Amino acid sequence: MIYIGVDYYPEQWERSQWESDVKLMKASGVNVVRLAEFAWSRLEPKEGAYCFGWLDDAIDLFASYGIDVVLGIPTMTPPNWLVEAYPDVLPQLDNHLGQPGVRGHRCYNSPSYQKKTRQITRQLAAHYNDHPAVIGWQTDNEFALLMCGCEHCTEAFHMWLKRTYGSLEMVNKQWGTVVWSGEYSSWSQIRLPKNHHTYFNPSFLLDYRRFQSESVTAYQHIQIEEIRKLCPTHFITHNTWADGTPLHHYELFKELDFASIDYYPNTSPEKVKTNPYSGALLLDRTRGMKQAPFWVMEQLSGPPGSWQNIWRAPYPGFIRAAAWQSISRGADGVVFFRWRTAAVGSEQYWHGLLDHHGVPGRRLEEFSKFSKEVGELSSLLEGTTVNNNVAILWDFDSHTSFKLQKQTEGLDFEEHVKELHRSLLRLGLGVDLIDPKVDISSYRLIIVPMLYVLTDETAAKLEAFVEKGGILVVTPRTGVKLANNQMRQDHLPGPLARCLGVRVTEYDSLGLEPHSIQHSSGIRYSAHYWSDLLELQGAEASCVHADQFYKGTPAVTKHAFGKGAAYYLGTFPEEAYYDALFADLSEEAGLSPMTSLPEGVQVSVRERDGVRLVFLLNMSRQTQTVPIEGSFVSQLSGESVQQKKQLEPYAIDVLTPAL
Amino acid sequence: MIYIGVDYYPEQWERSQWESDVKLMKASGVNVVRLAEFAWSRLEPKEGAYCFGWLDDAIDLFASYGIDVVLGIPTMTPPNWLVEAYPDVLPQLDNHLGQPGVRGHRCYNSPSYQKKTRQITRQLAAHYNDHPAVIGWQTDNEFALLMCGCEHCTEAFHMWLKRTYGSLEMVNKQWGTVVWSGEYSSWSQIRLPKNHHTYFNPSFLLDYRRFQSESVTAYQHIQIEEIRKLCPTHFITHNTWADGTPLHHYELFKELDFASIDYYPNTSPEKVKTNPYSGALLLDRTRGMKQAPFWVMEQLSGPPGSWQNIWRAPYPGFIRAAAWQSISRGADGVVFFRWRTAAVGSEQYWHGLLDHHGVPGRRLEEFSKFSKEVGELSSLLEGTTVNNNVAILWDFDSHTSFKLQKQTEGLDFEEHVKELHRSLLRLGLGVDLIDPKVDISSYRLIIVPMLYVLTDETAAKLEAFVEKGGILVVTPRTGVKLANNQMRQDHLPGPLARCLGVRVTEYDSLGLEPHSIQHSSGIRYSAHYWSDLLELQGAEASCVHADQFYKGTPAVTKHAFGKGAAYYLGTFPEEAYYDALFADLSEEAGLSPMTSLPEGVQVSVRERDGVRLVFLLNMSRQTQTVPIEGSFVSQLSGESVQQKKQLEPYAIDVLTPAL
Amino acid sequence: MIYIGVDYYPEQWERSQWESDVKLMKASGVNVVRLAEFAWSRLEPKEGAYCFGWLDDAIDLFASYGIDVVLGIPTMTPPNWLVEAYPDVLPQLDNHLGQPGVRGHRCYNSPSYQKKTRQITRQLAAHYNDHPAVIGWQTDNEFALLMCGCEHCTEAFHMWLKRTYGSLEMVNKQWGTVVWSGEYSSWSQIRLPKNHHTYFNPSFLLDYRRFQSESVTAYQHIQIEEIRKLCPTHFITHNTWADGTPLHHYELFKELDFASIDYYPNTSPEKVKTNPYSGALLLDRTRGMKQAPFWVMEQLSGPPGSWQNIWRAPYPGFIRAAAWQSISRGADGVVFFRWRTAAVGSEQYWHGLLDHHGVPGRRLEEFSKFSKEVGELSSLLEGTTVNNNVAILWDFDSHTSFKLQKQTEGLDFEEHVKELHRSLLRLGLGVDLIDPKVDISSYRLIIVPMLYVLTDETAAKLEAFVEKGGILVVTPRTGVKLANNQMRQDHLPGPLARCLGVRVTEYDSLGLEPHSIQHSSGIRYSAHYWSDLLELQGAEASCVHADQFYKGTPAVTKHAFGKGAAYYLGTFPEEAYYDALFADLSEEAGLSPMTSLPEGVQVSVRERDGVRLVFLLNMSRQTQTVPIEGSFVSQLSGESVQQKKQLEPYAIDVLTPAL
Numbered sequence A, B, C: 001m002i003y004i005g006v007d008y009y010p011e012q013w014e015r016s017q018w019e020s021d022v023k024l025m026k027a028s029g030v031n032v033v034r035l036a037e038f039a040w041s042r043l044e045p046k047e048g049a050y051c052f053g054w055l056d057d058a059i060d061l062f063a064s065y066g067i068d069v070v071l072g073i074p075t076m077t078p079p080n081w082l083v084e085a086y087p088d089v090l091p092q093l094d095n096h097l098g099q100p101g102v103r104g105h106r107c108y109n110s111p112s113y114q115k116k117t118r119q120i121t122r123q124l125a126a127h128y129n130d131h132p133a134v135i136g137w138q139t140d141n142e143f144a145l146l147m148c149g150c151e152h153c154t155e156a157f158h159m160w161l162k163r164t165y166g167s168l169e170m171v172n173k174q175w176g177t178v179v180w181s182g183e184y185s186s187w188s189q190i191r192l193p194k195n196h197h198t199y200f201n202p203s204f205l206l207d208y209r210r211f212q213s214e215s216v217t218a219y220q221h222i223q224i225e226e227i228r229k230l231c232p233t234h235f236i237t238h239n240t241w242a243d244g245t246p247l248h249h250y251e252l253f254k255e256l257d258f259a260s261i262d263y264y265p266n267t268s269p270e271k272v273k274t275n276p277y278s279g280a281l282l283l284d285r286t287r288g289m290k291q292a293p294f295w296v297m298e299q300l301s302g303p304p305g306s307w308q309n310i311w312r313a314p315y316p317g318f319i320r321a322a323a324w325q326s327i328s329r330g331a332d333g334v335v336f337f338r339w340r341t342a343a344v345g346s347e348q349y350w351h352g353l354l355d356h357h358g359v360p361g362r363r364l365e366e367f368s369k370f371s372k373e374v375g376e377l378s379s380l381l382e383g384t385t386v387n388n389n390v391a392i393l394w395d396f397d398s399h400t401s402f403k404l405q406k407q408t409e410g411l412d413f414e415e416h417v418k419e420l421h422r423s424l425l426r427l428g429l430g431v432d433l434i435d436p437k438v439d440i441s442s443y444r445l446i447i448v449p450m451l452y453v454l455t456d457e458t459a460a461k462l463e464a465f466v467e468k469g470g471i472l473v474v475t476p477r478t479g480v481k482l483a484n485n486q487m488r489q490d491h492l493p494g495p496l497a498r499c500l501g502v503r504v505t506e507y508d509s510l511g512l513e514p515h516s517i518q519h520s521s522g523i524r525y526s527a528h529y530w531s532d533l534l535e536l537q538g539a540e541a542s543c544v545h546a547d548q549f550y551k552g553t554p555a556v557t558k559h560a561f562g563k564g565a566a567y568y569l570g571t572f573p574e575e576a577y578y579d580a581l582f583a584d585l586s587e588e589a590g591l592s593p594m595t596s597l598p599e600g601v602q603v604s605v606r607e608r609d610g611v612r613l614v615f616l617l618n619m620s621r622q623t624q625t626v627p628i629e630g631s632f633v634s635q636l637s638g639e640s641v642q643q644k645k646q647l648e649p650y651a652i653d654v655l656t657p658a659l
Helices: A015-028 A053-064 A080-085 A110-128 A152-164 A168-175 A201-228 A275-290 A318-328 A364-380 A396-404 A413-426 A456-467 A494-500 A577-586 B013-028 B054-065 B080-085 B109-127 B151-167 B166-177 B203-231 B275-290 B318-328 B362-381 B396-404 B412-426 B458-466 B494-500 B576-586 C016-029 C053-064 C078-083 C111-128 C149-167 C168-175 C202-230 C276-291 C319-326 C360-381 C396-404 C411-427 C456-467 C494-502 C575-588
Strands: A003-007 A032-035 A068-072 A134-139 A234-240 A256-264 A294-300 A329-338 A390-393 A430-435 A445-448 A471-474 A503-518 A524-536 A540-547 A555-560 A565-569 A571-573 A601-608 A611-618 A622-632 A639-645 A653-656 B001-006 B032-035 B069-071 B136-141 B234-239 B260-264 B294-300 B331-337 B391-392 B430-434 B445-448 B472-473 B501-520 B524-536 B540-545 B554-561 B564-569 B572-574 B601-609 B612-617 B624-633 B638-646 B651-656 C004-005 C031-036 C068-072 C133-140 C235-240 C261-262 C294-300 C331-337 C390-393 C433-435 C443-450 C470-472 C502-519 C524-536 C540-545 C556-562 C563-569 C571-573 C601-609 C612-618 C624-634 C640-647 C651-655
Touching: A003 A053, A003 A294, A003 A364, A003 A565, A015 A053, A015 A364, A032 A329, A053 A068, A110 A201, A134 C575, A152 A168, A168 A201, A168 B612, A201 A234, A201 A396, A201 A430, A201 C133, A234 A294, A234 A571, A234 C612, A256 A275, A256 A329, A256 B601, A275 A294, A275 A413, A275 A601, A275 B430, A294 A318, A318 A329, A318 A364, A318 A601, A318 A653, A329 A364, A329 C575, A390 A413, A390 C235, A396 A413, A413 A430, A430 B472, A456 A471, A456 A494, A456 A555, A456 C319, A494 A503, A494 A555, A494 A565, A503 A571, A503 A577, A524 A555, A524 A577, A555 A571, A565 A571, A571 A577, A577 C149, A601 A622, A601 B054, A611 A622, A639 A653, B001 C456, B013 B166, B013 B362, B013 C078, B032 B054, B032 B331, B054 B069, B109 B136, B109 B203, B136 B203, B136 B294, B151 B166, B166 B203, B203 B396, B203 C456, B260 C276, B275 B294, B275 B318, B275 B412, B275 B601, B294 B318, B318 B331, B318 B362, B318 B601, B318 B612, B318 B651, B331 B362, B331 C068, B331 C640, B362 B612, B391 B412, B396 B412, B412 B576, B430 B445, B445 B458, B445 B576, B458 B494, B458 B564, B472 B494, B472 B576, B494 B501, B494 B554, B494 B564, B501 B554, B501 B572, B501 B576, B524 B554, B524 B576, B540 B572, B554 B572, B554 C571, B564 B572, B564 B576, B572 B576, B576 C651, B612 B624, B612 B638, B612 C031, B612 C390, B638 B651, C004 C294, C004 C360, C016 C053, C016 C360, C016 C443, C016 C640, C053 C068, C111 C202, C111 C261, C111 C524, C149 C168, C149 C202, C149 C390, C168 C202, C202 C235, C202 C396, C235 C294, C261 C276, C261 C612, C276 C294, C276 C319, C276 C433, C294 C319, C294 C651, C319 C331, C319 C360, C319 C601, C319 C612, C319 C651, C331 C360, C331 C396, C360 C612, C390 C411, C396 C411, C411 C433, C411 C575, C443 C456, C443 C575, C443 C651, C456 C470, C456 C494, C456 C563, C470 C494, C494 C502, C494 C556, C502 C556, C502 C571, C502 C575, C524 C556, C524 C575, C556 C571, C563 C571, C571 C575, C575 C624, C601 C624, C612 C624, C612 C640
Parallel strands: A003 A032, A003 A329, A032 A068, A068 A134, A134 A234, A234 A256, A256 A294, A294 A329, A390 A430, A390 A445, A445 A471, A471 A565, B001 B032, B001 B331, B032 B069, B069 B136, B136 B234, B234 B260, B260 B294, B294 B331, B391 B430, B391 B445, B445 B472, B472 B564, C004 C031, C004 C331, C031 C068, C068 C133, C133 C235, C235 C261, C261 C294, C294 C331, C390 C433, C390 C443, C443 C470, C470 C563
Antiparallel strands: A503 A524, A503 A540, A524 A571, A540 A555, A555 A565, A601 A611, A611 A653, A622 A639, A622 A653, B501 B524, B501 B540, B524 B572, B540 B554, B554 B564, B601 B612, B612 B651, B624 B638, B624 B651, C502 C524, C502 C540, C524 C571, C540 C556, C556 C563, C601 C612, C612 C651, C624 C640, C624 C651
16 A cells, blocks of 8 residues: 555644544545654653543544554653753753754653653553554654763763773774874773864764764664564654764664655755755665665655745645655655644744645645545555666765765765766666665666775675676775774775776865866866876776876776776766766666656656556656657556657656556 | 034043043034943942042033033943852853953843842932933943843743743743643743754744843833932933844833934945935834934944944045934934044944044044034924824834744845835835834825734724725735734735735745746836735736746735725835835825935925924935925025035035925 | 974884884985874873883884984873863863864963973983984974963963053053953953953953963973973974964074974965965064074975865975975975874874875875985085065064954955065065064065054164164054054054154045055056055155045155155055065165066075075976076086076076086
8 A cells, every 4th residue: 555644733733623634634635644743742741641632532533534643752852841850861962952942852872861762652652552543653753863972972982882892992993092192091081072173083983973873773772662562563664854964874774664754855946957866866865775665754745944944835746746756766655744834833834735824725736636646556556666777885984984074175975976866867777875785786787986984895795796797886085994984004996996907096186176087089078076196907097187287197997807897987077977977887787778868857667576667757847758668558647658758847657568 | 402412431531631522522512422321330449339529520521511411321331340249140141242341241130230230320310310411311221132041031031921921821822832842831941042043932932032122121120210210300211223133122212201323324335325225214213213303322423343344434424414314314412422432442443533543633523514503403403303104114023023933035124124115215205113003093105014923903903094095015924923923824914914905825935036026017027035926805916926837926916995005015026116116105195206316315304383394415425416396495505495406425405495 | 404304103103114114214315203292192101101112112213224303292182091180281262172082182371281291391301311313302282372261371361460560450551441341350350251252352352362372482481491401402492383373483482492383385276376475474484483594393295184175186396396495495404294194093184295005106206306405405505594684574462463353354464464575575585574573773674564563662663774774664554552452542653653754644444345546657556455544744655545535645655764765555555566666665775676587486595604505496387487697506407507597397496606
């Protein structure tokens, strides 16, 4: 079953309004709602006094309309009484956010908070484990890395270090504390920083982030443990946010049944060129978190904007198209945030499907259309998954470490991945974003963007991948660091040098200085941020640097290795170069790139035995014509589709091969 | 009597210099000085030991030259001994400004500070209540909203909430604390924020600002109470600053005899286009604070600049013209800050009429010319007031609430009012800036800019105004909030929708995206920041949106209602549109707009029975020719003025109708 | 002997690697190394337990290769055990930097820190006073002004004030605390600020900085005292940084044998125009700190960049040219930072001569070439000094005070001096940067840039200089302040007005507004930031203001005074004007300006009896031809040089007059 629904906060509305809301939801095609994720103060108004009656009533009401319920554990918002009674719940952050009245004011390592979390989770799980409408749970809300420096965190960090390194001597060695007399002679000297100045030891900083990311996962485990015990048939997920400070999502979702994401594609026209691709990347990343279908737990309903400027009003069709985009890239559930726009509190301008005035308008219309369409395709969609031949590695360690040491002006980890991903999408290729730790043997083309922290294990796996016939593309700043965030002391790209047949003798941090490279065909491409000076060791140069004192030296190299080939990029070229390169390489890998796909049109495929659904989405504001090879049938209109398919702005279609 | 004078700090100069200063003041036309506003450490060098002798001597000296004295209560600068003895005087602010050695380092809710304030005020009032030269008092100096979070403020806030809402249940309800489990179960849980993050509950934030604004007024009451008791014949005023964090000036001045303002028009040429209008707006706002004549307690004497860059040297004539501008818009007293430029302390670069070298120059010359002119027109000016037919509402709640939730990039409350006001001034119309709470029945045209917080009472009053024949213009974001800063849940513009004959079905936060509208005449105007999507409910569209997906739908509407008419602007058009609209509407209202007034020329009228003074000011750096209807006599030159009047840069004239 | 060497950190590398490093150093021409400057935790791993064995071994190893050693006192990095045992060591700074794990986490006024400093210094001095390889010492590392506000600093400041002013009455008088009731009635009321807001009293702020600068010097004295006692034959120096917060370098180096600087010329091409001149200025300033030859203790080895973006890869020849630049301007020792690039800790991206991969490349090649060349010229270079006829005054008080009160947008003390210095260098003139307190009688041309704080003594000395035939150039904002940072109350330029024959009646803070002046020849020059309105009092105008309301009034004046001439600049003209002016004035002063020196080429002379070495450096990326008057011999190539000398990019030559 494909779930389509909304987030609803019965506690924020007059009870007299509930039923008309639910009736309208039902009529609009809602089959699931998420409830209670911020309602701790209503569920436990004072310590130990649980009040679930109102939620019982709400759930019963939904049940009576045949709508299923996902319950949120409301731990992102500890109530005032809790904070007053257990002040250690508040985190100690440099930017002072850690105070009640807002949200997220909790230290994951606080024993009091952990205890109260276990209690409220157990109560909820015990109460709702047999309600027929309740199908699953959401842990907390949008976990974030908290750089808390409280005493509980400090102690927990000491324990973490003891587990990880065994001794203080080993900590000193792994962190290289000998520099600047930073050696510790007692555990108590290891203090958490009050600010995050770049002067700090980078090995320490990376471990501090790893520890805090693990603190989130460990904290979440409390909730999972209680729910699993009492609700063995319910699913458990978490709605991540996947932006800002890096969190180890692969670890975070390990214990969960599926991943969920909160998806707010930007409605601004000036960002239309890049934005629908960014959205696709976020959805692909979410699918990659567990290499499986996922849910969108908060899908765009209207212009967000409570904490900053309100976003643009969504263009007609945008809301529906973005929801279909979620489905097309692997979502099995799409829950819109939110039903009604809040009249009170901090989120007054995070617009829902209904405006403050509550009169249904074009936003609810688009939702209804989408839910109806999905409902009709439900039997086709069920059980289908997205299976790709191309992967981009997204490494938590590299991402985190890279953010700690700014190398050059303009270079950004996320933006670099976006460019690579966008280029692949423009070729109609499906791409997985994956943890370097997973099995990669089924892919044909793997892109390795800035694998800054490179272990020998990963290097060996990638080398084996090429040896067996895979095609590998590696970009600069790969192999710079050891896992302990010390510098590797071999030539870059370190243990991948052999497979790539090239080594970096020196580098030039270009920042925003203009640079260009020249392909052996004579075509010039602009390039950015960084130049590696390369020495060929078996590879051949396909591009050379076209300026600077190293003009004419290799800039991009290709190395036939085993049955495969390995490409090294010694700079960050413009996207046109990626387009050309990936068109060639995907051909080489036996894939079928669509070189004439119009700008903004996205293709995705979901399939299972006997079923192949091709999604065509026009995420642009121009009417676009998509070339079609073969013969298809539109599952939305029933029409036959051949040669080409014209799509109005934000139009979408779902095709199946004609018999 | 019209008072012209200077601010003087005898305590900062050698006593031997006093008499030559006073003699030169007298010769320059000074008839009043303000003294002692920062002199607490000299008036009470240690606790309870009052030393008024030096001030007696100074006042006697002024008296001997026939110069009157306004005394400042020096409470903005608590001395070091006071802060050391009563540390609770220091406010607890997020930005750490609350420390001695500067100024403004005081918490209005500190009991110690309130006690010491009462004592020093009583001593001064008792000592000077019968000095013939002393004519009045200034409370404190430039009161500002202090977002102090100390324990005294916290307690006072709890009391304020109890008075306002009665119970904690009502606080929870009015603030909508149910969101994010922010419900309070004890008063002690209501804490003042350590920072002012936008995550905070907006209802709480608005009340916190209301409370702090009322704390200022309550604190000022201590001073007023003591002075009134002991000096029943003296006037009391306060010199406000009227910029930065909103303060409820209507309340602040309620107990005072008249309002005063510190007026520093910008001397920079690149701001000449907008600046003299901004200055006019500030003066009009000051007049509106009590709907009465006012004083300028600090008038520009030279380039300010102690805390930032020094401003440009004033252009020849600028100082005199700006002083006449104050008179023309209702000032009955103009006191220049300051006589001599400080040689010591933090204000070394806030230039007075005399430079550091003390040799009279062109700045003192301009002052002398101004004071002589005013002296000669004194009998004509006395008793005249400014009476207008056009008003702009300036609402404390809306201004404050708007600043708490940034809606869209570029939109600014003050700038929006400036544009409206500037357009009216270019038409030669006098405009009052008024509290929505006052009687509005005497106006013919009322502009309602972003009345974001709209009560039913105000809406009813405005509707009645139109019904009886008034012309009303309403701009976007009106009627968004209830008084408790919750969202209104009817269609915008809420309770004004009936009178305006239109409702907002949706809106588009444009930010800095370009937009335009088209008038029914075919003329296009650019517009900014925001679009309302309108549904006509009786009104007719005079402009439509000229782009975006709602192209062709109404953008500006007119509704004949009762004997009047109500206009709704569904976007923020460029000023040219306001110029055209207000020219039409003022004609419609029976006023006489001057459509050919040159840029930068300002007209103002002061009148009383039998006297009508028309002020013409050329606030530009070009020679301008003003068209004149009727026959006038210049009170400055004695010349007859007909058909037109030529004004050199920064020239001014005062005309009376020819007999 | 000219010392050429590297900074080395044996404690950061495996002992097994030491000897191969030393061998390669020897082969590359290293004759000195600096050691141990950050190694406190290795030299004293726990309190009182000194471990010098490893350092003994390292020094012995260097000695065995004939390499001398400079030892750093490692006090910039107090170990964790020390901070834990004596928490008062940590400074209390507004920006929270004061915590261990980084560096510079020490309050100079902490008694514990001073005690531990004396102990470690004594131990090191006692241990190494007779090692034949040890030739000298470096105190601490890159002293910086710390605006610490701890209790020890507060007490020390009170003592400093008592010594300086005698009484609290005098403090009140000198600081002008009467303003804003800031008068102190007890010493305890004088608190150090928690932030550095410009509201603070400027006299207090200047004294606070003087005190903190003297705290550094007093702290350094502890180290000097211990070393002098035990190592009477060793030299002592300090490696200053000479950027950022002003430090009184003239005082800091008074007790030391010579000054040292850490010199990192910028490798970025877009800064090539100005950068080699900025570098020359830094070296000239360093020479001026003691008016004597100096060392570069850290010379650029590769791209820096640990704390921000990595710099550009040095252009071929740049590293060698910059090192020769140091020699040419007076360095007798050049020590490169650093040998190997760090693999651990915070400085992983501050590149040394060897990369992380450790394979010698072009950076080490350039070093070797340089060291070989210096070695060959060593006997010629020894004992030579730089002697100039032109000086620019660089005043600690003026620099410091100017930074406290921003006068106008765009104006910057350092940038102004850079422009003046650059213009003189383009004329091939050698320039000294000197303390106004030194003997100036030997100069012929003296430039006085913004001598903001001007004492009567300095004014008298400058007047006497002109009277006796000197040529003086004074720029705006000279003579504004008294030594106590109060305003002077005479006309600017205060006590220099007589000698300059001009006075400033008013000024105009232009900021970024365009301005221009016109020379009597008719040529127009753009000018910036500031205009003085001048009244001639004996001087004649050579330029007039060419716009603004004071158009046509004097802008630059010349006054024949005694046997000399004094020029006043009433604005900040573009550099082309300085070029023309200084060409004329240096002719007038009997010097020989080289008006056809190509852009980027720098000339410097070192000399002693019988030896005159002329250095030609092409610091540009174009091949340049330098006109040569007379007949010379290249000491590098042995070739004869006449009429002209062609220099490739970053080429250098050392010429001696042909016999």
